[in-house]
Amino acid sequence: MGVLVFAVEDGLNPKKVASTKGGEYHSPCPGCGGKDRFIIWDKLNRYWCRQCDRRGDEIQYFRDFHGLSYMEACQKSSTAPRDKSSKRNPFLKEKTYAFQFQPKVAKTPPVEWKRHAEAFTRYCHEQVKDNHLALDLFLRRGLSEESVERFHLGWNPTSLWINRSHWGLESDGRKLWIPKGLVIPTYDRSAAELSKLKIRRSDWQTGDKLPKYVEISGSMQTPSVYGDPKSRPIVVVESEIDAILLQQFAGDLCCSMALGGASKRPDADGHRLLVHAPAIVFSLDVDQTGAIAFRWWREVYPRIMLRFPPVGKSPGDAYVMGVDLREWIGIALSEEL
Numbered sequence: 001m002g003v004l005v006f007a008v009e010d011g012l013n014p015k016k017v018a019s020t021k022g023g024e025y026h027s028p029c030p031g032c033g034g035k036d037r038f039i040i041w042d043k044l045n046r047y048w049c050r051q052c053d054r055r056g057d058e059i060q061y062f063r064d065f066h067g068l069s070y071m072e073a074c075q076k077s078s079t080a081p082r083d084k085s086s087k088r089n090p091f092l093k094e095k096t097y098a099f100q101f102q103p104k105v106a107k108t109p110p111v112e113w114k115r116h117a118e119a120f121t122r123y124c125h126e127q128v129k130d131n132h133l134a135l136d137l138f139l140r141r142g143l144s145e146e147s148v149e150r151f152h153l154g155w156n157p158t159s160l161w162i163n164r165s166h167w168g169l170e171s172d173g174r175k176l177w178i179p180k181g182l183v184i185p186t187y188d189r190s191a192a193e194l195s196k197l198k199i200r201r202s203d204w205q206t207g208d209k210l211p212k213y214v215e216i217s218g219s220m221q222t223p224s225v226y227g228d229p230k231s232r233p234i235v236v237v238e239s240e241i242d243a244i245l246l247q248q249f250a251g252d253l254c255c256s257m258a259l260g261g262a263s264k265r266p267d268a269d270g271h272r273l274l275v276h277a278p279a280i281v282f283s284l285d286v287d288q289t290g291a292i293a294f295r296w297w298r299e300v301y302p303r304i305m306l307r308f309p310p311v312g313k314s315p316g317d318a319y320v321m322g323v324d325l326r327e328w329i330g331i332a333l334s335e336e337l
Helices: 003-009 058-065 070-076 111-130 132-139 145-150 240-250 268-276 288-300 315-320 325-336
Strands: 015-018 024-029 033-041 046-049 154-156 160-163 175-178 181-187 194-201 213-215 224-226 234-237 255-258 280-282
Touching (some): 003 024, 033 288, 058 070, 111 132, 111 154, 111 181, 111 194, 132 145, 132 154, 132 181, 234 240, 280 288, 315 325
Parallel strands (some): 234 255
Antiparallel strands (some): 024 033, 154 181, 181 194, 194 213
8 A cells, every 4th residue: 555545545546747766646636636736756655745735655644634643544554653762764764954054155257257258148148139030039938028138148159169278267178168059147146247157058859968058167156046135035946047037027026046956055145145035935846856855945944935836847837838927926925925
């Protein structure tokens, strides 16, 4: 027996969507409903609802959704009650991150890197303004021409391989790779200088061993923050495009922080912003990696609120599927503030 079996018995009709962790199944949540927000990992015998954040094993399943006591849930699931005097299985014990997290101070890029990166960004910004096909790549993701201008987004028309020393970087025998694609710069929050460059490759395809988004070597290892984080709630997302979209539609309601990857953590500066933020909304991509990441964020920032868009994998996907991002984030913040 297990969570998957009990979910089937409860009529949830879970559908297998992936083979990871011995099988991942999605269904409506027996607590808050929805369509596919309830995730079951069969081999792990665990569940998690990405909406109401209920999670656990088969015993917790009966406690959450059948209203049973611990002893009743053990009997229902044919599980022996845990002996309180025995040591807990260390492999089942969740880590406590709050006292372990020591945010790093991100290293500022070399002066030469900044100079070349600024010139490259200006060039690519002019390219996107003069290239309707390149501009359309941004517009199809929901970004307006005003946002392309405001955030200095650009288009690199050809892949480049440059000597690292030309950009002030130590030579390691490799060239500095700047791929063809959409150019997304990040500016330092205090000095208003370019601190990071990321490119969404135009030639990326499913199965490609190289990443879709390439962070140019020498970039500052810090989240990309858009908007005013000192007075507004912070919405934590995965991609810079999602963060910019939120600023486009709801910049007066929130600040947005793009991690650039579910496993990435804030630097010391970003950590300070999060600690002092009036509210934090977590909305990384809806997948198992995002679910695992949320455990860490919830331990370090206990006030954080989990809010995924009603459809799609990310805020960007949701917008393309017709979701009003301003209304969505407004409702989420009204529940917290």
